[in-house]
Amino acid sequence: MLRRHPWVFSGAIARTERTGAAGDTVRIVAQDGRALGIAAWNPDANISARIWDWDENTPIDASFFVNRLERAIRMRRELSARGPHEAERLVHAESDGLPGLIVDRYADVIVLQISSAGCHRWRETIIDSLQQLTGARAIYERSDADVLELEGLAPRTGLVKGRLDSPIVEVIENGMRLRVDVASGHKTGFYLDQRDNRLQVGQLAADREVLNCFSYTGGFTLQTLAHGAARVTSVDSSAEALRLAREHISLNEMPQDRCDWVDADVFEYLRRLRDHNRRFDLIILDPPRFAPTAASAERAARGYKDINLLAFKLLRPGGLLATFSCSGGVSADLFRKIVAGAGLDAGCTVQILKQFHAAMDHPVLLTFPEGEYLKGLLCRID
Ligand code: SAH
Numbered sequence: 001m002l003r004r005h006p007w008v009f010s011g012a013i014a015r016t017e018r019t020g021a022a023g024d025t026v027r028i029v030a031q032d033g034r035a036l037g038i039a040a041w042n043p044d045a046n047i048s049a050r051i052w053d054w055d056e057n058t059p060i061d062a063s064f065f066v067n068r069l070e071r072a073i074r075m076r077r078e079l080s081a082r083g084p085h086e087a088e089r090l091v092h093a094e095s096d097g098l099p100g101l102i103v104d105r106y107a108d109v110i111v112l113q114i115s116s117a118g119c120h121r122w123r124e125t126i127i128d129s130l131q132q133l134t135g136a137r138a139i140y141e142r143s144d145a146d147v148l149e150l151e152g153l154a155p156r157t158g159l160v161k162g163r164l165d166s167p168i169v170e171v172i173e174n175g176m177r178l179r180v181d182v183a184s185g186h187k188t189g190f191y192l193d194q195r196d197n198r199l200q201v202g203q204l205a206a207d208r209e210v211l212n213c214f215s216y217t218g219g220f221t222l223q224t225l226a227h228g229a230a231r232v233t234s235v236d237s238s239a240e241a242l243r244l245a246r247e248h249i250s251l252n253e254m255p256q257d258r259c260d261w262v263d264a265d266v267f268e269y270l271r272r273l274r275d276h277n278r279r280f281d282l283i284i285l286d287p288p289r290f291a292p293t294a295a296s297a298e299r300a301a302r303g304y305k306d307i308n309l310l311a312f313k314l315l316r317p318g319g320l321l322a323t324f325s326c327s328g329g330v331s332a333d334l335f336r337k338i339v340a341g342a343g344l345d346a347g348c349t350v351q352i353l354k355q356f357h358a359a360m361d362h363p364v365l366l367t368f369p370e371g372e373y374l375k376g377l378l379c380r381i382d
Helices: 062-079 117-121 123-134 146-151 192-202 219-226 239-251 266-275 294-314 332-345
Strands: 007-009 025-029 035-041 047-053 087-092 101-106 109-114 138-143 156-162 168-173 176-181 209-213 231-236 259-263 280-285 315-325 350-357 375-381
Touching (some): 025 047, 101 123, 109 123, 117 123, 192 219, 192 350, 219 231, 332 375
Parallel strands (some): 209 231
Antiparallel strands (some): 007 047, 025 035, 035 047, 101 109, 138 156, 168 176, 350 375
């Protein structure tokens, strides 16, 4: 608390003055009576309170939300001024002062996800303000993340404002046309956090044979092809994601004959490639979250070690591995150690050429390390 971390765990609370309902606004006071801040209360969750503001006198009303949303949106405009057909994260929860609220813009469609009792209480205000601030054609709710359960909230999805004739929204990312399924795509429909990394990894792909593992709808596949990859194999266990990825190839007039699509479990497929002595010049590993919390970090570590070790073995000399982790429970330091262990066991000499993070529209509040969930390493072997 004193370090301005925005969560108050149930174990840290000595006394509550009265029993409030989930989403109520409460004051947080230290043992010695000093006011610490004003927060949203949730008696049903392990995180009992999420801080709205460190000044206990800040009124938590409609204008508070308008101001916070406005501030978040303005910051994006100042930094990058993304065009009307592009996609961006407008609100990144705790790190934008709105715990449990994610807002993504896909062209003129807004998708929001509410995963805290506090933001749930102010849901109507938030939706109305977003409509006013962005002038969106439609607002779609995707409050269906696994973390909702921890807050005691029921999942909620569907159109909340405007009109949407199709759930497929087309956006432009780094010059590529992408179709985002806001109703049934993963998260809010797409992985915006990897935007810059897709471009940077793509720029290294010229004349290389690429293996894109956990490809989803082909974000990395498109960028590697656009930069002249010799051949790209995309692997994912979701047939629907692969279908959309193939559609993206023709939509962007990329060469279909340089693409291979594999509907498989990456853990098994990498073994098959190893057994067949296949080799690649650039491998991308962008798995789903293995560890949402620190408690599951050990199991996750085994998963990361496994795929990274196999990937190192499949690289030709001079080959590159772009490897990512989006597990909040695995720190950047731990991830690096896991990858180092994998390199050693594979018998490779590994250089780190670059470290990756989420794009700038996913800020990390300095007092909230949990916000830094995405990390990646660009490795090269001799
Ligand atoms: N790189 C992608 C995002 C990857 S998200 C992008 O740039 O957009 C993780 C992907 O892994 C999802 O598409 C999911 O379907 C897939 N996935 C999850 N577990 C898998 C497994 N064991 N084998 C193969 N794919 C898996």
